[in-house]
Amino acid sequence: MKNTVVRFCGDSGDGMQLTGNLFAQLGAELGHEISTLPDFPAEIRAPQGTLGGVSGFQVELGADVYTPGDKADVIVAMNAAALKVCTLGSHFNHPQAHYDEQFALYHRHAIVIVDTDSLTDKDLEKAQYHTDNPFTELDIPETVQIVPVALTTLTKEALKESGMDNKSILKSRNMFAFGLVCWLFDEPMDKAIHLLEDKFKKKPALVAPNTKVMVDGYNYGQNLALSVSQIRLEVRGERLEEPGRYTSIAGNRATAFGLIAAAQKAGKHLFLGSYPITPATDILHELAGRKDMNVMAIQAEDEIAGVCTAIGAAFAGDLACTTTSGPGLSLKSEAIGLAVMAELPLVVVDVQRGGPSTGLPTKTEQTDLLQAMYGRNGECPAVVLAASSSANCFDFAYEACKIALENMTPVILLTDTYLANGTALWRIPQLAELPEIKPQTVPEELKGHYNPALRDERGVRYWAYPGMEGFEHRNIGLERDAERGTISTNPENHEVMVLARKKKIEQIAERIPQLSVIGNQHSDTLLVGWGSTEGHLHAAANELGCDLAQFNYIMPLPKNTREVLSQYKRIVVCELNTGQFAAYLRAQLPELQIEQYNEVQGQPFAVERIVRYVNGI
Amino acid sequence: MEASQFKSDQYVRFCPGCGDHAICMALQKAMAQIGVPTHQVAVISGIGCSSRMPHYLNTYGFNTIHGRGGAIATGVKTSHPELTVWQMSGDGDCLAIGGNHFIHEIRRNVDLNVCMFNNRIYGLTKGQYSPTSPKGFVSKSSPFGTVERPFVPAQLVLGTGGTFFARTLDVDMPTTVDCLVAAQQHKGCSIVECLVNCVIFNNGTHALIADRDQRAEHAIVLKHGEKMIFGKEKDKGLAVEIDPLTFVPKMVVVAADDPRVLVHDASQPDPTLHRLLALMGNNGDGLEVTGDGLPVALGVIRNVEMESYDEAVNKQIRDVRENAKVKTFDELMTTLESWTV
Numbered sequence: 001m002k003n004t005v006v007r008f009c010g011d012s013g014d015g016m017q018l019t020g021n022l023f024a025q026l027g028a029e030l031g032h033e034i035s036t037l038p039d040f041p042a043e044i045r046a047p048q049g050t051l052g053g054v055s056g057f058q059v060e061l062g063a064d065v066y067t068p069g070d071k072a073d074v075i076v077a078m079n080a081a082a083l084k085v086c087t088l089g090s091h092f093n094h095p096q097a098h099y100d101e102q103f104a105l106y107h108r109h110a111i112v113i114v115d116t117d118s119l120t121d122k123d124l125e126k127a128q129y130h131t132d133n134p135f136t137e138l139d140i141p142e143t144v145q146i147v148p149v150a151l152t153t154l155t156k157e158a159l160k161e162s163g164m165d166n167k168s169i170l171k172s173r174n175m176f177a178f179g180l181v182c183w184l185f186d187e188p189m190d191k192a193i194h195l196l197e198d199k200f201k202k203k204p205a206l207v208a209p210n211t212k213v214m215v216d217g218y219n220y221g222q223n224l225a226l227s228v229s230q231i232r233l234e235v236r237g238e239r240l241e242e243p244g245r246y247t248s249i250a251g252n253r254a255t256a257f258g259l260i261a262a263a264q265k266a267g268k269h270l271f272l273g274s275y276p277i278t279p280a281t282d283i284l285h286e287l288a289g290r291k292d293m294n295v296m297a298i299q300a301e302d303e304i305a306g307v308c309t310a311i312g313a314a315f316a317g318d319l320a321c322t323t324t325s326g327p328g329l330s331l332k333s334e335a336i337g338l339a340v341m342a343e344l345p346l347v348v349v350d351v352q353r354g355g356p357s358t359g360l361p362t363k364t365e366q367t368d369l370l371q372a373m374y375g376r377n378g379e380c381p382a383v384v385l386a387a388s389s390s391a392n393c394f395d396f397a398y399e400a401c402k403i404a405l406e407n408m409t410p411v412i413l414l415t416d417t418y419l420a421n422g423t424a425l426w427r428i429p430q431l432a433e434l435p436e437i438k439p440q441t442v443p444e445e446l447k448g449h450y451n452p453a454l455r456d457e458r459g460v461r462y463w464a465y466p467g468m469e470g471f472e473h474r475n476i477g478l479e480r481d482a483e484r485g486t487i488s489t490n491p492e493n494h495e496v497m498v499l500a501r502k503k504k505i506e507q508i509a510e511r512i513p514q515l516s517v518i519g520n521q522h523s524d525t526l527l528v529g530w531g532s533t534e535g536h537l538h539a540a541a542n543e544l545g546c547d548l549a550q551f552n553y554i555m556p557l558p559k560n561t562r563e564v565l566s567q568y569k570r571i572v573v574c575e576l577n578t579g580q581f582a583a584y585l586r587a588q589l590p591e592l593q594i595e596q597y598n599e600v601q602g603q604p605f606a607v608e609r610i611v612r613y614v615n616g617i
Numbered sequence: 618m619e620a621s622q623f624k625s626d627q628y629v630r631f632c633p634g635c636g637d638h639a640i641c642m643a644l645q646k647a648m649a650q651i652g653v654p655t656h657q658v659a660v661i662s663g664i665g666c667s668s669r670m671p672h673y674l675n676t677y678g679f680n681t682i683h684g685r686g687g688a689i690a691t692g693v694k695t696s697h698p699e700l701t702v703w704q705m706s707g708d709g710d711c712l713a714i715g716g717n718h719f720i721h722e723i724r725r726n727v728d729l730n731v732c733m734f735n736n737r738i739y740g741l742t743k744g745q746y747s748p749t750s751p752k753g754f755v756s757k758s759s760p761f762g763t764v765e766r767p768f769v770p771a772q773l774v775l776g777t778g779g780t781f782f783a784r785t786l787d788v789d790m791p792t793t794v795d796c797l798v799a800a801q802q803h804k805g806c807s808i809v810e811c812l813v814n815c816v817i818f819n820n821g822t823h824a825l826i827a828d829r830d831q832r833a834e835h836a837i838v839l840k841h842g843e844k845m846i847f848g849k850e851k852d853k854g855l856a857v858e859i860d861p862l863t864f865v866p867k868m869v870v871v872a873a874d875d876p877r878v879l880v881h882d883a884s885q886p887d888p889t890l891h892r893l894l895a896l897m898g899n900n901g902d903g904l905e906v907t908g909d910g911l912p913v914a915l916g917v918i919r920n921v922e923m924e925s926y927d928e929a930v931n932k933q934i935r936d937v938r939e940n941a942k943v944k945t946f947d948e949l950m951t952t953l954e955s956w957t958v
Contacts, residue, residue: 025954028956029956031956031958198954242958243957243958244957244958245950245955245956245957245958246955246956246957246958247953247954247955247956257946257949260946260949261946264945264946269696271692271696273692290949291933291934291937291938291941292937292938292941292942292943292944292949293943293944293945293946293949294934294938294944295934296695296696296930296931296934298691298692298695298930300688300721301688301717301718301721302717304685304688304717304718305685305688305691305717305718305721308681308685308688308689308691308692308718309688309689309691309692309695310692311681311689311692312661312679312688312689312690312691312692312693312694312695312696313692313693313695313696313697314692315659315679315689315692315693316659316692316693316696316697316700317697318696318697320692320696334682335682335685337682338681338682338685342679342681428950428953428955429950430947430950431945431946431947465677466656466657466658466659466677466693466697466700467656467657467697467699467700468656469654469656470656471656472655472656472675472676472677473677473678474625474627474671474672474677474678474679474680475678475679475680476679476680477664477680477681477682478680486627486672487672
């Protein structure tokens, strides 16, 4: 088999995220490509066994993996509620719903492993079943291979001599499932054991019991061998051919690493001002723990203070960042405008989630695009970038810092829940191979003649900061005189300055990579996307035999955008919003006929649906 | 250093007669007296009349957005603790729109020198009531008088765990300079409430203590280690009485030679007495209602040492780095679980 999709699904206390991550990591170490999708409820602990408390983790592994997969080939359902949610998908709340391939999270030929110990009358009641037979009630097709396993009993059996209390034993059920899935894919146990040892490094007492349960789960698989056949996956596709050290990484972590690398490359202190917000908080966690890297990460009193402390640090000469999600970006708007006006380098990471307002805090969406581009008072241009895989969150966090420091501007980096929590393979870079970063520090010869309006030939002002003797100046959020840098209310001067700030952003297009198309370039149809949809659109384009232009540079756009797009008869802009990028492209390229395909369900695209749309089905 | 070294080349645009002129000069004098070179000084402000101050000081300055000066100053000082950082703010900037940053910079004890210009009015927006306007205050936005209780800034500062609070008056240059110098010398968040007159929209707001004739009777300049004596004839002193039934302590005026006259101890960690002193002249509707004969306290009321936030943050980073096995990006990357292709 080329690749496969596995979904671990259970109560939010069942350790599904851990299990899924372990399985993905194991796959990655064995040379598979991976892409993961954690899908958890907003509640930290919903009532046990209920539909609202179901937590899922989906992983696709094998060769040529672009996405975590539309539908699972293998489901592990730890309880009755999980079975229902996987079977009915988004329709799990409909009282009469039954298996429908359109909504189900697994396809008609999937293997569904179910914990039969968790299908008692009480479990069924909590999961709102009306009969005592969940399989017939859900009308699961006969083509689906149900694998009933008494997970709870078998786990208890495995640990009966461990001396552990019942509660702790029950917590290890996920390891039995993990072992079983490892058997299903014929994954070697020694690597898995090593992985567990590493995972429980800080709690060594947990290594032995968890290993025991996992190995028992694996061995149990051998007993199943008559009824279930093992699946063998291909190892890695062509994308993994670049030699080097690889790891699996989540987007938020990659973002944090990108910021750290950029600071060291630029010879700057990294300062983060942030306020906890789902799904961005992991970046704060990572950076707060990186004092060894000389990172200063401040948990501010609110979102506004997050960005404002960062602006203070930028004023004082640091590489300054703030991390947030949509509602936080709204709160930071005025301060980002200050950074535009004061022309200070600032990196703002917006890990988008479902909106508006509090919206869908744990779900993914691309709905902050126009807010990032235009959501400020006045003519307020800033750079907007978007990462397009969990791994390249590193590259674009790095690039955001480079552009900010070299062009004295705020840069807004858009990622989203899908990239932030999902994992992908990442080739670990070395600092030496990353591009140079040259902060726009004022040259010494301007000492005594400096003012904050002085610009170089690109139109970028020079950066002088406290501590530098002979460069004392006053920076402002008020309009400044284009020559002297002091407050000015002169009408012509204001227009000069508005255009100077605009030009400064536009000239960045000279220094960013040209847009390149994925595909054979013989097609009439071009899919267009931006940011996190790259994997899904790539897979869709492969299936459709058409080309794909995926944008990472949003503002400014790559210089050859018009040239590339105008070669196609049909341009379909696909986004997880109601058409924000499409509207922007239409405004930039009014002569082109631009079609749009949109989904706003808080979930990544389903490749299948894109293909159906483009084919007109 | 000379005060002139701290004067910028900008024309000072406060209204003629505005109390801010005096504080501007006091700042230049105090900065010269302190002697930190101009390039090591950063003056951060928000929005409001007082927030124009950075333009008139020949240091690094940043005139930012309304209410956020405290957060921006926190970023400057924490990232660069070697700098001397001042924050210029007003009663609206600090206590209304910037209230959250204000209480948190005090709670964290960020080593900032905060001048809060209190004229009890919004001047730059042409005359609306502020969080310190007395109850019933008639303004453009309260034509029938306000119905809300004002803040007494000192109470907020002490309630938030403030380590330094001083109060001064635009027309009292020596006290202002003393308070500013003491604020700079204090390590931690120093709040200096500058009572200033708004000659256009709230003229005479502090008249009871600002008028030269009345000041001696209506105000006392507290000095650490000195007896609390006031009055034109230096004939009055301050003492504490405790109500025998409720145990509520209160300040009372006694004869200057009364043995109960208190000696001011600004360094006392317990804020009880500082609070009593700072609230003298307050009847709940604002300061300077002096029916009980108690004077308004000026000078450094509280000055307590405590570790500052910026110091603690930087120390933690240094400590971690000292024992860290990895210190560079490349070293960090070697610690990741990885495999080679």
